[in-house]
Amino acid sequence: MSAREQVAQGGPPASLQGFPTRALRRDTALYRAHRADRGPWWFGSDGSGRFDLPAPRGTCYAALDPASALRERVGPVLAAARAVPESLLEDVVVSRLAVPDDREVADLQSRAAGDHGVTRELETMVPYAVPQAWARALDGAGHQGVRYGPRFTPGDCSAVALFEEAGEQDWPVDPAPQPATQVPGGPAVVSTPRRSDLTVVRPPRTRVPRG
Structure with a gap:
């Protein structure tokens, strides 16, 4: 394996002074795919997300367009199969959200982030x-x-990982989130067949030899 085939991204520097930022306004539409029976503003701290912070801090992930929000939720399945089973999305909705106050977030998509050791x-x-480690340092x-x-x-799309206290935040929610299967530009969906659509093939009879 050559040096170029190995991961080159390192940890954060000792100082992040001057790191590029991007304003996240209260009127910026965010989209989050989540289970319909759960609220969208969950800030996780269990380490299962890319930029998860350890408790008592947490991270909530959203995208700037609904299709990206949905693709990120089902990404591992979609990358392997090019389509997702309808059953995977039947309890999922996409909420249109907005932060309650203007925020300043670190901008990893800025070229200036490269001056601080960031690569794609x-x-x-x-x-x-x-x-x-970068999330902890930036927080x-x-x-x-x-x-x-x-x-x-x-393509030209962005996501945001928001930092806040861990757990569910009482922030404004979408009163009418969209069913995941109806999101324009979302992943291709393979319908789950109904029992009536299936043909049951019985195995051939076999003779049991006597004696």
């Missing part, structure tokens, strides 16, 4: 140890989140 690997690399430096390129959505 930070947005896609696994496991998450290095991105989470400690006073940034209120991270703007980055979503891993499973190519």
